[in-house]
Amino acid sequence: MEREWLFSLIPLTIGTIFLSFGVYGLRRASALSRIGVTARARIVRHDVRRGDEGATFYHPVAAWTAQDGRTCEYSSRFGRGVVGNNFGVGAYVMVQYDPKAPHRFAIEGWDMRAVDLLFTVLGSMFTVGTVTVLLVRLLTL
Secondary structure, three states: OOHHHHHOHHHHHHHHHHHHHHHHHHHHHHHHHHHOEEEEEEEEEEEEEEOOOOOEEEEEEEEEEOOOOOEEEEEOOOOEOOOOHHHOOOOEEEEEEEOOEEEEEEEOOOOOHHHHHHHHHHHHHHHHHHHHHHHHHHHOO
């Protein structure tokens, strides 16, 4: 295999990873809309995480009582650089959670399905584009 073929593994790998994350997020959102239970929650704090480039992301931690009486307190999987008043500590929000696994939840208005859709589209473009280029190269050898 020639060296330039190895470079095609980079966009193929990136595309596959993006596609996997996107599809996972969309399936998770779909499952929550089908079987999820809605509850009123309170933002109790923010988990602060720093990105590789030094950016700060705030992940709200929502606390609520599940239908079976369990107290749930989980951090959102999405973080933002700025927290508005609607998601500050002490704010009441609506969450949709899986009753069998409450750690799978979404905060209405915070968790965005658009991010998962963007990952899916970009991943598809990288993957299909790279595979197409590889097939054309194979067929024209």
